[in-house]
Amino acid sequence: MDFYDVVKTRFSVRAYEDRPVEREKLDRILEAARLAPSAKNLQECCYVVVTDREKREQLISAAAGQRFVGQAPVVIVCCSTGDKDSLMRCGHSRYTIDSGIAIEHLALAAAAEGLGSCWIGSFYPDQVREILNIPEDIEVVELLPIGYPSPEAQSVRGRKDIEEIVCYDTWSL
Template identity: 40%
Template sequence: MDFLQLTQLRHSVRHYATRPVEPEKIDYILECARLAPSAVNKQPWRFILVRSEEARAKVQRCYPREWFAEAPLYIIICAVETEAWVRPCDSKNHADIDAAIATEHICLAAADRGLGSCWVCNFDKSMLQELFQIPSGAHPVAIVPIGYPAETERPEPRRKPMEQLCCEDRFPVNTDETK
């Protein structure tokens, strides 16, 4: 499978089978995340692997959705602001950007192994931080549920046409939205 095929295969899965994920697949996913690029190679991320029933219940309290509870495991991706590169000209901390890159590596690696995933950012951040003892100077960026998709049908992706997204030598203008 080439990279374009992998990106076409990856989608947000919101129904999971009860089948557990094999440890070697989890190891593969985490290794792919560990190898993700980061600004100045600072690697300002931490991953919390959540598999036990007790820990899964804690995550589900932070994002109480029926479909979310179906996933057999979660990875909480955290950004460590104090370890990230900060752009000198405007003091922009890149921890969230780097954590987002690692998160997408997790999602693509899961798809590569026949697993489904979904970025979840709409959770109770304070509760998650407290329940998983995430220290100050770090914060959760995303929760990624991972498991075998319960559905074989994949929704048709809704993507903007390339001409709305890319333009040579100028910023692309979406003519539909600027009228």
């Protein structure tokens, strides 16, 4: 699929079929995250791939009751070994930006494979840590359920117009 078609195809899928994701697809999706850029090429993102049904069900309450998180056959728990207090010169946190890039690589790769995904930021990191034995010094950044979208999954995409978000050469928004 053409890159722009992938971008247009991706939407937040909140209903999944009870159908496993092929290992080859999962490997390619994870490879897309491995190739993501990172500040100073530190590559601090790491992933716990959860396919175990019982653990996925436990992740539902860790994700504040979002049932579709456990319904997806795969949940990629995106973590970082980075220092959460380390800021770049621009003042922004390195690990959150690095993680965001890698996670969107995962989401776009999933879309390219005909799969759906949904960023999950509404979750309790301590509960996720406990379920998956993730050490205290590892940041749990985001959850990404992945799977075949069920027919009831609907895109509700609404976006600002380009003129509202882009200006050229001088600030005029």
